[in-house]
Amino acid sequence: MTEIGIVGYGAYIPGHRIRTGEIARVWGANGEETERNLGIKSKSVPYLDEDTVTISVEAARYALRRCGVDPGRIGAIYTGSESHPYAVKPTSTIVAEAIGATPHLTAADYEFACKAGTAAIQTSMGLVGTGMIEYAIAIGADTSQGAPGDALEYSASAGGAAFVIGREKIIARIDKTYSFTTDTPDFWRREGQRYPSHGGRFTGKPAYFRHILTCAKNLMEIMDTSAKDYQHVVLHQPNGKFPIRAAKQLGFTKEQYETGLLTPTIGNTYSGAVMLGLSAILDVFGPGNRILAVAYGSGAGCDGFDITVTDEMKNYKLDAAPTTASQIQGRKFIDYATYARFRSKIERGGE
Amino acid sequence: MEVPRFWRETRARYNLEGVRCGNCEKVFFPPREVCPDCHRASIGRMEKFKLSGKGEVYSFSTIHSAPDYFKDEVPYIVALIKTDEGPMVTGQIVDWEDGEVQIGTRVESVFRKISEQGKHGIIQYGFKFKAVRRALK
Numbered sequence: 001m002t003e004i005g006i007v008g009y010g011a012y013i014p015g016h017r018i019r020t021g022e023i024a025r026v027w028g029a030n031g032e033e034t035e036r037n038l039g040i041k042s043k044s045v046p047y048l049d050e051d052t053v054t055i056s057v058e059a060a061r062y063a064l065r066r067c068g069v070d071p072g073r074i075g076a077i078y079t080g081s082e083s084h085p086y087a088v089k090p091t092s093t094i095v096a097e098a099i100g101a102t103p104h105l106t107a108a109d110y111e112f113a114c115k116a117g118t119a120a121i122q123t124s125m126g127l128v129g130t131g132m133i134e135y136a137i138a139i140g141a142d143t144s145q146g147a148p149g150d151a152l153e154y155s156a157s158a159g160g161a162a163f164v165i166g167r168e169k170i171i172a173r174i175d176k177t178y179s180f181t182t183d184t185p186d187f188w189r190r191e192g193q194r195y196p197s198h199g200g201r202f203t204g205k206p207a208y209f210r211h212i213l214t215c216a217k218n219l220m221e222i223m224d225t226s227a228k229d230y231q232h233v234v235l236h237q238p239n240g241k242f243p244i245r246a247a248k249q250l251g252f253t254k255e256q257y258e259t260g261l262l263t264p265t266i267g268n269t270y271s272g273a274v275m276l277g278l279s280a281i282l283d284v285f286g287p288g289n290r291i292l293a294v295a296y297g298s299g300a301g302c303d304g305f306d307i308t309v310t311d312e313m314k315n316y317k318l319d320a321a322p323t324t325a326s327q328i329q330g331r332k333f334i335d336y337a338t339y340a341r342f343r344s345k346i347e348r349g350g351e
Numbered sequence: 352m353e354v355p356r357f358w359r360e361t362r363a364r365y366n367l368e369g370v371r372c373g374n375c376e377k378v379f380f381p382p383r384e385v386c387p388d389c390h391r392a393s394i395g396r397m398e399k400f401k402l403s404g405k406g407e408v409y410s411f412s413t414i415h416s417a418p419d420y421f422k423d424e425v426p427y428i429v430a431l432i433k434t435d436e437g438p439m440v441t442g443q444i445v446d447w448e449d450g451e452v453q454i455g456t457r458v459e460s461v462f463r464k465i466s467e468q469g470k471h472g473i474i475q476y477g478f479k480f481k482a483v484r485r486a487l488k
Contacts, residue, residue: 015446048424048464049424049445051474053464054463054476057462085474097361097365097366098476331446348423
């Protein structure tokens with residue numbers, strides 16, 4: 001069978017941060033308690049001129065800068081997000097134009113809550129694996145919003161990662177992908193609504209945990225592996241608590257999950273979450289490292305990946321773009337009023 | 352800006368795509384049909400040429416009184432960037448701290464939202480710049 005894998009990747013996280021305690025202060029909540037309950041100290045905030053398109057373009061440019069693939073050889077671009085700037089008009093066509101990949105390619109946008117980016121990876125694997133195209137770019141990016149005062153406001157953040165999928169010069173081979181999907185209404189946003197709604201505690205056991213645990217277990221059963229066969233695990237991270245609890249239930253240790261766990265510092269980047277976690281692992285760990293990655297999207301479903309870093313990683317030009325770690329800490333902390341302005345929660349003239 | 356005009360300029364705005372004169376090899380941005388030095392000798396010889404996005408601040412101004420769309424971004428910096436390939440390019444500088452941007456500061460281009468035509472119109476994207484040290488590891 002043809003080997004398919006990651007040929008290049010790039011990550012982009014906006015530079016502004018807001019602390020959990022600052023959001024709690026505005027809504028009369030206990031900052032320390034909220035921080036402890038969610039496992040989130042701060043989250044990334046996009047500036048007024050940053051959105052899913054700009055994050056996707058920067059991540060894709062970083063990926064191409066590192067792997068050197070000619071943009072003209074990219075046959076498909078899929079961008080997964082729940083915050084595409086247009087309801088109708090693809091993010092992916094703008095990305096394609098901005099990286100010089102137009103016009104001989106196919107492009108489309110995906111939406112599946114927080115796992116739209118990994119769905120894009122799977123589609124890319126299919127097209128590349130069958131030889132229909134040479135390379136594809138799969139992107140997961142979001143500038144997610146939580147309604148003012150809602151629990152989601154502490155976590156919904158911004159960021160994204162782009163993965164170039166191909167058959168040659170693979171730096172991380174995708175050994176297997178497996179998905180688990182059901183109709184579970186734990187989190188949703190109706191057409192035309194500005195903020196999402198969710199089922200509160202229903203988002204936990206029957207939604208996140210059932211899908212993540214089942215997907216991971218089934219994938220490991222297919223691969224005849226257990227937690228000890230992987231050096232790293234990255235699970236979807238809506239907060240800083242769920243992924244740790246799930247990882248432990250699957251038999252993983254702190255050493256295995258800590259590198260890919262970014263939510264405590266940058267918040268939940270939705271479609272970017274697992275892909276950014278994966279990029280943080282690939283930034284640091286070389287050939288031979290095996291990674292279990294499981295993305296979760298509300299609605300609900302999981303995409304699991306068994307990935308092995310190859311010797312080709314030694315030739316990868318990581319330094320050609322900013323690393324994930326270099327972007328995690330952020331550049332500037334802002335207060336809630338500034339955050340509200342950046343996220344258009346307050347508008348000039350009261351519109 | 353009208354949609355067709357923006358669309359015509361997309362490659363320049365997204366990718367800093369200019370032209371190079373096939374006769375004297377001088378680079379121009381935004382692209383032009385004829386080289387102002389070589390005149391008819393350049394006709395049909397103006398080749399597409401993508402700027403690297405790297406350059407330095409030639410001059411800049413901090414804007415405090417802005418057009419409507421940019422009011423929420425004040426104060427912001429608009430600079431003349433002397434690109435490494437030669438052309439002088441006007442652009443906004445993002446992610447800056449007080450005193451960080453000076454004449455001679457090295458910059459590189461980034462992809463950002465420039466403006467949008469109200470709530471219903473198209474969103475215009477394009478290049479802006481940021482200080483190079485912000486882009487390093």
